[in-house]
Amino acid sequence: MALVPITYKGGVYRHDIIVDLIDDLGGYIVQKHMIAQEVVLQSLVPKDDIELIRKVGRPLGGEVFESPLVGTEIAVVSPSLDIHHLPHTSCDVAEYLRRSGAKTNMIGLSRGFGKRIANLNIEERDIINEHDCAIFMLGNFEDCIKHKLPALRRGIHVPLILTGGPDKEALKAITDPPVEGYVGGIGRIGHRMKKQEGEIEFLDDMVDEVSTVLGIKREDMSKDELSISPARLMSIIEEDLSVIKTSTHPTPITIQIAGLRLKIPYDDYFKYVRAIEVDKGIKIEDIAEVLPSRMRNYIWIKIRPFSETNIMV
Amino acid sequence: MAIGYFEVECREEMGRLAYIDIASDVLKDLDLIKIIDKLHIYIDLDFPFFLAVGKTTKLPSPVHINDFSSVIEDEGKIVINIANETYLARMLTILWKKYSREEIVQPDRFTVTISSSIASVPEIENIEVYDPSEAMYKDLIYAMQWIAPEGFRVRREWVDKGYFWYIASENTLPEDVMEKYVRKYFDKIGGL
Numbered sequence: 001m002a003l004v005p006i007t008y009k010g011g012v013y014r015h016d017i018i019v020d021l022i023d024d025l026g027g028y029i030v031q032k033h034m035i036a037q038e039v040v041l042q043s044l045v046p047k048d049d050i051e052l053i054r055k056v057g058r059p060l061g062g063e064v065f066e067s068p069l070v071g072t073e074i075a076v077v078s079p080s081l082d083i084h085h086l087p088h089t090s091c092d093v094a095e096y097l098r099r100s101g102a103k104t105n106m107i108g109l110s111r112g113f114g115k116r117i118a119n120l121n122i123e124e125r126d127i128i129n130e131h132d133c134a135i136f137m138l139g140n141f142e143d144c145i146k147h148k149l150p151a152l153r154r155g156i157h158v159p160l161i162l163t164g165g166p167d168k169e170a171l172k173a174i175t176d177p178p179v180e181g182y183v184g185g186i187g188r189i190g191h192r193m194k195k196q197e198g199e200i201e202f203l204d205d206m207v208d209e210v211s212t213v214l215g216i217k218r219e220d221m222s223k224d225e226l227s228i229s230p231a232r233l234m235s236i237i238e239e240d241l242s243v244i245k246t247s248t249h250p251t252p253i254t255i256q257i258a259g260l261r262l263k264i265p266y267d268d269y270f271k272y273v274r275a276i277e278v279d280k281g282i283k284i285e286d287i288a289e290v291l292p293s294r295m296r297n298y299i300w301i302k303i304r305p306f307s308e309t310n311i312m313v
Numbered sequence: 314m315a316i317g318y319f320e321v322e323c324r325e326e327m328g329r330l331a332y333i334d335i336a337s338d339v340l341k342d343l344d345l346i347k348i349i350d351k352l353h354i355y356i357d358l359d360f361p362f363f364l365a366v367g368k369t370t371k372l373p374s375p376v377h378i379n380d381f382s383s384v385i386e387d388e389g390k391i392v393i394n395i396a397n398e399t400y401l402a403r404m405l406t407i408l409w410k411k412y413s414r415e416e417i418v419q420p421d422r423f424t425v426t427i428s429s430s431i432a433s434v435p436e437i438e439n440i441e442v443y444d445p446s447e448a449m450y451k452d453l454i455y456a457m458q459w460i461a462p463e464g465f466r467v468r469r470e471w472v473d474k475g476y477f478w479y480i481a482s483e484n485t486l487p488e489d490v491m492e493k494y495v496r497k498y499f500d501k502i503g504g505l
Contacts, residue, residue: 114464
């Protein structure tokens with residue numbers, strides 16, 4: 001059963017009908033926002049049932065639209081978190097990706113600025129490698145991007161999407177070896193992106209590019225399926241771990257394409273998490289690696305493929 | 314932009330246009346457009362360095378106590394009646410420092426009195442409370458730091474008599490390079 005990412009937006013009144021429906025259909029709610037009188041459900045649902053959800057939601061004032069990035073965690077990497085990059089470019093990019101359903105983490109490098117002096121430290125590299133993909137937000141000059149990109153991408157093995165002021169073709173020409181995606185026209189700017197032409201259109205291009213890159217990654221992974229779907233593992237952990245229910249994080253469990261990030265202390269919980277039973281006699285440790293995340297003291301669960309475990313839940 | 318002369322020079326056209334926008338946005342945000350008459354920015358991608366040379370418009374003159382209040386002598390006291398509260402805090406700080414806190418009495422929000430035995434009306438009237446040019450030059454240099462590409466931590470700046478220059482790089486800046494470029498670009502805006 002192929003699950004597709006959607007966003008349901010509607011009134012709070014009787015939204016539990018939709019929540020139950022998604023559950024009954026075998027789908028998963030990845031994130032739920034309640035904003036005043038509105039509820040936003042980012043979910044993974046069976047493709048054939050989207051029309052049904054739309055039909056049930058209509059009398060409740062609900063809308064359903066496809067959000068290609070639901071269930072992904074993306075690193076938005078900028079050379080620093082200084083006034084040169086914030087709040088405009090980095091926030092615009094992170095916010096736009098969130099609207100498409102992604103969970104974004106903004107990573108400001110400690111020494112990513114400059115042309116010759118730019119570099120990436122080990123902690124930053126490891127944190128970026130815990131994401132599904134990374135968007136590198138570089139500046140306006142081809143010469144600088146060409147010079148500093150090799151230093152910034154060293155050791156990163158997740159797909160990279162390079163953004164910068166020069167157009168897409170120019171970015172492609174200066175990147176050697178090539179990266180997975182390019183978005184031109186998003187360099188350093190001094191204002192929020194508002195104009196459709198020349199600003200928002202590039203953010204739309206970026207969402208398309210990220211979807212394409214992650215689509216290729218998903219396709220590669222489908223050749224050797226995961227032992228359990230991350231969404232299913234999330235619901236099992238949610239049921240089992242009461243501490244998740246009392247968490248104040250907006251996403252106490254963050255779904256990735258091939259894993260989960262649990263926002264609870266590793267030292268206190270890793271043994272318990274490893275021993276959670278996902279199916280008869282199968283524990284999490286049988287199908288996934290439970291690792292300490294480099295992000296704070298969280299737990300990072302990497303689901304292993306079927307070829308490694310010979311288990312399919 | 315309402316600047317008399319504004320130019321960004323760089324060999325990459327796309328970057329040049331982006332920096333025109335960045336400079337305009339930053340100067341607008343900091344409300345500096347009114348005080349800049351000429352501005353020439355040069356970005357050297359090889360060295361690399363960022364240079365800005367410019368000329369300011371005539372800046373507002375310093376604010377004295379008699380610019381925002383009336384000072385009169387009445388029954389052995391000098392009475393300062395304040396019309397505009399903007400500079401009240403600065404004025405009190407200066408008066409406290411000069412005559413001590415005990416001597417400065419503020420019977421109500423808009424009145425300050427001092428004993429006429431320790432001060433005279435012309436003396437009080439001519440006390441300089443605020444020099445707008447000082448704050449503006451600080452803002453100007455802050456704007457240049459903001460506009461310049463990030464990471465250029467080697468910085469030199471100069472502000473005097475309505476002219477300014479700012480140069481920043483990630484590499485050591487030799488004196489002769491600085492002088493050569495600063496002179497060259499000042500010539501472009503009509504010389505010092």
